[in-house]
Amino acid sequence: MSNNLRVDPRVIRTRALLGNALVECVAESGFESLTIQEITARATLNRATFYLHYRDKNELLEDVFERLIGAAIPPPPAEGISIDPREPICAMLEHVSQYAEFYRAILGEQGVPFFMKRMRTKISPIIGAWLSRAPGMTSPAGDPPEVIITYITSAYLGVISWWLENDRPLSSDEMVEELLTITSGGVLAYLEKQKTG
Amino acid sequence: MSNNLRVDPRVIRTRALLGNALVECVAESGFESLTIQEITARATLNRATFYLHYRDKNELLEDVFERLIGAAIPPPPAEGISIDPREPICAMLEHVSQYAEFYRAILGEQGVPFFMKRMRTKISPIIGAWLSRAPGMTSPAGDPPEVIITYITSAYLGVISWWLENDRPLSSDEMVEELLTITSGGVLAYLEKQKTG
DNA sequence: CACTTTGTCGACACGCTGTTGATTAGTTGC
DNA sequence: GCAACTAATCAACAGCGTGTCGACAAAGTG
DSSP, X not given: OGGGXXXXXXXXXXXXXXXXXXXXXXXXXXXXXXXXXXXXXXXXXXXXXXXXXXXXXXXXXXXXXXXXXXXXXXSOOTTSOOOOOHHHHHHHHHHHHHTHHHHHHXXXXXXXXXXXXXXXXXHHHHHHHHHTTOTTOOOSSSSOOHHHHHHHHHHHHHHHHHHHHTTOOSOHHHHHHHHHHHHHHHHHHHHHHHHHO | OGGGGOOOHHHHHHHHHHHHHHHHHHHHHOXXXXXXXXXHHHTTOOHHHHHTTOSSHHHHHHHHHHHHHHHHSOSOOTTSOOOOOHHHHHHHHHHHHHTHHHHHHHHSTTOOHHHHHHHHXXXXXHHHHHHTTOTTOOOSSSSOOHHHXXXXXXXXXXXXXXXXXXXXXXXXXXXXXXXXXXXXXXXXXXXXXXXXX
């Protein structure tokens, strides 16, 4: 437990190499057919070394994701602090932009379902914190219903994936505006805005 | 080409056996770690027989899905015929209910991304046909923008998955109503309805 | 009944996996 | 700097699922 602090520079180096190799490999040729041989080859490491750190490539992916997203997005809004979802959502969009090929590969058709769930857990609390303070939100049960959080989270995740697959035709800010318009006002508000805008 | 009509009863039988075996196996233990050995064993067929019909388990899954969904859902609305999405969406919900364990496994955390895309292609045209005739929809470009179709389709798919994972707390009709409320009026309309309802 | 197609069976090489034991390289505390 | 420790390397191994093959049996077709 005490040596779990990973102080040894070799461990840090090895995991960084593995992580970078994973991101590169995934961006190039996806995750599913990716082998541990390829990852370690790209990382210029021995295959056996991989197993000293991770059980399989899923575990490596999780570790990489937490490191990436942790460096980009502040930890989930603790207790309904941020009312405005613009900032965190925009940060999320710019983060996936930075690793566009990686996220495109991993969220797209050849993607990784459990990774999508991980991304959900990043988006979901943002939406939850927003809704729990929404203007009209004073329902008997204090928390917003799960359905609508699922609805919005799934929509955002899907649109992010679409955005990546289409080479990000809109800027992060524009995307956020579109998303928020649809979310709060629905199709009708969105189409109305399209006409006037 | 002429014998591609699959008239031979043995072919029909074999593919049916493989399809049923796949559905059962997936419902029990997911798709990812499922082997062709297991499928053919469950189907009481020889492993080599599998390769006479499909290249891999993905191909079998596609075939099964098209057969299942084709029998349940009418082919995608040809040219903006159905304005009301209630009927096809409800049919979709009842269909996935019928094979709940299968769809739960294949849409959930251990799911299959390319399958989700396939489901998208079933939902997407329904949404498109709806929006292209929506009351406020008279935008310069005749077709509804891709973003919003992606938004709604992803939301529906996510909610369907949530619905399955939570053992379908609401009926198909109730789900459709909830979905349509959020979709057309957005969060505000939904929360408003929650209060009064 | 002859002919064709499908399914069965055993076997094979292939590739990736996860692990092991011995060895080398690098790090830390004294 | 040296000794003790830990991490990384390397070769090798068995295991498993794959995809394919050829020979044979079984079922369908005209």
